[in-house]
Amino acid sequence: MFETDTQRGGQFKIHWEDFYLDFSKNHLSSETCELLSQLAQECELPTAIKQYFEGQRINVTENRAVLHTALRADKSKSVLFDNENVVPEVHNVLEKIDQFCLSVISGDAKGATGKTFTDVVNIGIGGSDLGPVMVTEALEHYRNHLGLHFISNVDGDHVQEILKKVNPETTLFVVVSKSFTTQETLANATTAKKWLTDVLGEKAVAAHFVAVSTNLSMINTFGIDPDNVFPMNDWVGGRFSLWSAVGLTIALGIGPKNFRSLLEGAQKMDDHFAQTPLSENIPVVLALITIWYNNFYGAESEAIIPYTQYLHRLPAYLQQGIMESNGKSIDRNGKPVDYQTGNLIWGEPGTNAQHAFFQLIHQGTKTIPAHFIGFKKSLFGNDDHHQKLMANFFAQTEALMQGKSETAVRQEGVNENLVPFKVFEGNNPTTTLLIDKLNPESLGKLIAMYEHKIFVEGIVWNIYSYDQWGVELGKQLANTILEELQNNSKGQHDSSTNGLLRHFNAG
Ligand code: F6P
Numbered sequence: 001m002f003e004t005d006t007q008r009g010g011q012f013k014i015h016w017e018d019f020y021l022d023f024s025k026n027h028l029s030s031e032t033c034e035l036l037s038q039l040a041q042e043c044e045l046p047t048a049i050k051q052y053f054e055g056q057r058i059n060v061t062e063n064r065a066v067l068h069t070a071l072r073a074d075k076s077k078s079v080l081f082d083n084e085n086v087v088p089e090v091h092n093v094l095e096k097i098d099q100f101c102l103s104v105i106s107g108d109a110k111g112a113t114g115k116t117f118t119d120v121v122n123i124g125i126g127g128s129d130l131g132p133v134m135v136t137e138a139l140e141h142y143r144n145h146l147g148l149h150f151i152s153n154v155d156g157d158h159v160q161e162i163l164k165k166v167n168p169e170t171t172l173f174v175v176v177s178k179s180f181t182t183q184e185t186l187a188n189a190t191t192a193k194k195w196l197t198d199v200l201g202e203k204a205v206a207a208h209f210v211a212v213s214t215n216l217s218m219i220n221t222f223g224i225d226p227d228n229v230f231p232m233n234d235w236v237g238g239r240f241s242l243w244s245a246v247g248l249t250i251a252l253g254i255g256p257k258n259f260r261s262l263l264e265g266a267q268k269m270d271d272h273f274a275q276t277p278l279s280e281n282i283p284v285v286l287a288l289i290t291i292w293y294n295n296f297y298g299a300e301s302e303a304i305i306p307y308t309q310y311l312h313r314l315p316a317y318l319q320q321g322i323m324e325s326n327g328k329s330i331d332r333n334g335k336p337v338d339y340q341t342g343n344l345i346w347g348e349p350g351t352n353a354q355h356a357f358f359q360l361i362h363q364g365t366k367t368i369p370a371h372f373i374g375f376k377k378s379l380f381g382n383d384d385h386h387q388k389l390m391a392n393f394f395a396q397t398e399a400l401m402q403g404k405s406e407t408a409v410r411q412e413g414v415n416e417n418l419v420p421f422k423v424f425e426g427n428n429p430t431t432t433l434l435i436d437k438l439n440p441e442s443l444g445k446l447i448a449m450y451e452h453k454i455f456v457e458g459i460v461w462n463i464y465s466y467d468q469w470g471v472e473l474g475k476q477l478a479n480t481i482l483e484e485l486q487n488n489s490k491g492q493h494d495s496s497t498n499g500l501l502r503h504f505n506a507g
Helices: 030-042 045-053 068-072 087-106 130-138 156-163 183-200 202-208 216-222 245-254 256-275 282-296 314-326 358-363 383-402 406-411 416-422 440-461 469-487 495-505
Strands: 013-016 019-022 119-123 147-151 171-176 209-213 229-231 301-306 344-346 370-375 430-435
Touching: 013 282, 019 282, 019 440, 030 045, 030 282, 030 440, 045 256, 045 440, 068 087, 068 256, 068 440, 087 229, 087 245, 087 256, 119 183, 119 245, 130 147, 130 245, 130 314, 130 440, 147 156, 147 245, 156 183, 171 183, 171 202, 171 245, 183 202, 183 209, 183 216, 183 469, 202 209, 209 216, 209 245, 216 229, 229 245, 245 256, 256 282, 256 440, 282 440, 301 314, 314 344, 314 440, 358 383, 370 383, 383 430, 406 416, 430 440, 469 495
Parallel strands: 119 147, 119 171, 171 209, 209 229, 301 344, 301 370, 370 430
Antiparallel strands: 013 019, 019 430
């Protein structure tokens, strides 16, 4: 297509604010784009977008609205949920976050022995962990003096490795759990509380523990002071919640002003998504490209390759966002789908990825559409390194597309029996997002872009993107087995599980 149309690069691109999206290196003609837009229209995407932003209960299977967009709405806006404007309450919580963070960062807030806080330990899992981890890593350049730590896994070794790094007198624990019933988080918070009170006594909990949740009564039972609770609403899904009080650790680490910029970036992407025609709408175009490969090319996965070390947790964060949302096989009528839905998400930062799994993308047998995300400027301004990094960024998408023909290999004088091994078929699809600079605002835009992409895919695939029933069965069975392990009793299992349990119990 590039050979027959030299202007192609300029045609399949969207330049919006500091985002330059080039989707020309995909197997798309203008007609394909037109037909995909028609598909979205047929699926009534514009109406669905309206319902999403208006706070209708589009999470039907949980009878909830999906209003993470309200969390970054400007104070002047009104978002009605059950006839009530939720924006004032969102801003009340944001102001509470501002004040609390400023007092911790400035040193006004003190621990039980009168010392200022040096470290923050975030205890949460899934959406109560991945968003805060990803964002605080991504914005490390904007971080203050507070040391940030994350405990998520119920693995006690993980907990101890974190606790051994911090001092009880100067550590603040942020327990984040939307439900406040998650086994991992409650176990980890209980261990951390014991570790603290063993040294500082029961009274220290009030100064050293804060919580973020919708479940205020469970927090009370756990023993956290009601003044130290940051509420969230049940219309925010865990994997979309970093904009709410779930982002408390983010606001502590980068300061409330930067946290607000993150929200503003997301808000700008919300406006772009809600107001731009489908063909120029970044999340819509990206979602339609995913659908194109997923449903028409049989592609199983999509790689996310950020060309900045700061975004090294972005693929893991998007794995939850995308796979927990769109990993569904039942449609909105309760019937099994007879087409593919959510794809596998994976990735690592370039250039490391090039030296690890790029071989398979270049010469393997699978179609792996990839997102390349890069920045025009580096944060420390080291041009020499940045040019090297970005040269790889541009070269890889070019190489994946152009490949290398037999003739080109022969012209290099390669030994004839090695020729087939050195040929690159090319035509591997990539989409490139070049952003001016990584900062809180551009990161907010980037995350919101993927959130809306998830939404569009769910509409076209006719599935419910906002529940996650698929994670429940494993949780139930784990509780049954835990009881057996604790009581040393034998339950009813298959022969494989029985054998494994016998081997485990044999010590
Ligand atoms: O098990 C999946 C899940 O429900 C995620 O959707 C959620 O982000 C995570 O668990 C943590 O849940 P909570 O914030 O309620 O502890």
